[in-house]
Amino acid sequence: MYILSVNSGSSSLKFQMYDMPEEKVLISGTFERIGLENSFYTIKLNGEKVRKEKNLENHEVAVNILIDELVDNKVINSLDEIAGVGHRIVHGGSKYSKSIVLDKNILDDISKLNELAPLHNPANISGVYAFMKKIPNAVQVGCFDTAFHQTLQEDKFRYAVPDLWYEKYGVRKYGFHGMSHKYVSERVMNIINKTKANVIVCHLGNGGSISAVKDGKCIDTTMGFTPNAGIVMGSRSGDIDYGIIPYIMKKTGMSITEVDNELNKKSGLLGISKVSSDSRDLDEKVKENHKPSILAYELYVNSIVGYIAKYYVELGGVDVLCFTAGIGENAPNIRKLIIDKLSCLGIKIDEEKNNECRFGKEGVISSTDSEVLVYVIPTDEEVVIARDTYSLI
Ligand code: ADP
DSSP, X not given: OEEEEEEEOSSOEEEEEEETTTXXXXXXXXXXXXXXXXXXXXXXXXXXXXXXXXXXXXXXXXHHHHHHHHHHTTSOSSGGXXXXXXXXXXXXXXXXXXXXXXXXXXXXXXXXXXXXXXXXXXHHHHHHHHHHHHOTTSEEEEEESSGGGGGOOHHHHOOSSOHHHHHHHOOSOOOSOHHHHHHHHHHHHHHTTOSSOEEEXXXXXXSEEEEEEETTEEEEESOOSSTTSSSOOSSOOOSOXXXXXXXXXXXXXXXXXXXXXXXXXXXXXXXXXXXXXXXXXXXXXXXXXXXXXXXXXXXXXXXXXXXXXXXXXXXXXXXXXXXXXXXHHHOHHHHHHHHHTTXXXXXXXXXXXXXXXXXXXXXXXXXXXXXXXXXXXXXXXXXXXXXXXXXXX
């Protein structure tokens, strides 16, 4: 059965087409700069990547081209062969705790959550409409980034703020990167062949979050009402004392929108290093003994170690610690900085194995005498979408 896994952003659309249940990727691609000048798309088929410049006025145009490419490349003979399309939807609020088959009524209901994810949800939804129009016979499924964290109990998802903020305005922890945390925690439980285990997943990309997973259920996570909470990230601050915000507004005359922008786009590794939000650039600077870049890594590592320690206690001990996403999968230097700070919990690294696990290689990186297994697990959010879509069909 052919299933498309789709991630529509405000100016991009990424897709993979799977043959399910084998989970074989038949074709994949990315449409970029949708609605902007110099738009283009790339298609990957049989290990070959082709890039084409094309005017992509909106998502509908991109979807039409995508489907034409599937036919032209003989991946499908007719549109009816696509049984379903799974869509990443960033915010499902408190209501959507599982993936769901989408129709107009449900999309209207999801649109009510746009205020909670103004940059993402409207783009996700316009992607769904574009596919509904082009291939009306395919089942459309919504897969939410927040859903995996809906198992958090109230003592973990509430903030100690006036009750009305929660009751009337939905102020609570939602958590994000849910499909990645789900994929990695399920994958590692499969590897160790256990259905009961305490797992900590560190998703360290440009954005970053950590989650505590007990027997497959998420019990806590670092991102909160917004993705800015938790650990230090590429350009986001992570947790700060909220009192800084009115103070800086008064001192600088910046508006709340400007301060919000600085906390999202000009903080984190970029803000401290003044070099880049990308760890590869920082690595170069650290080699040159550039003090701000070294400090940026120190703050980054401290914030991660702090949450691992917290979740160790919340879970009542840990069986497996996992690293995933751009930095988690590819940066042994940062993994080592983190694990070396966890030795009091009996967590120890095998440096050789750590250095080997990069560029998509999965494996264990803890030493044989470590009390906790440490794994690198390359994440795969697309396959989670394809699996959920397949099982709903
Ligand atoms: P996102 O999906 O949140 O945009 P990614 O998961 O792609 O982010 O992660 C981006 C981060 O991963 C960047 O800091 C980048 O430096 C790092 N990264 C990606 N590839 C490598 C690599 N080969 N070596 C070291 N770091 C890498």
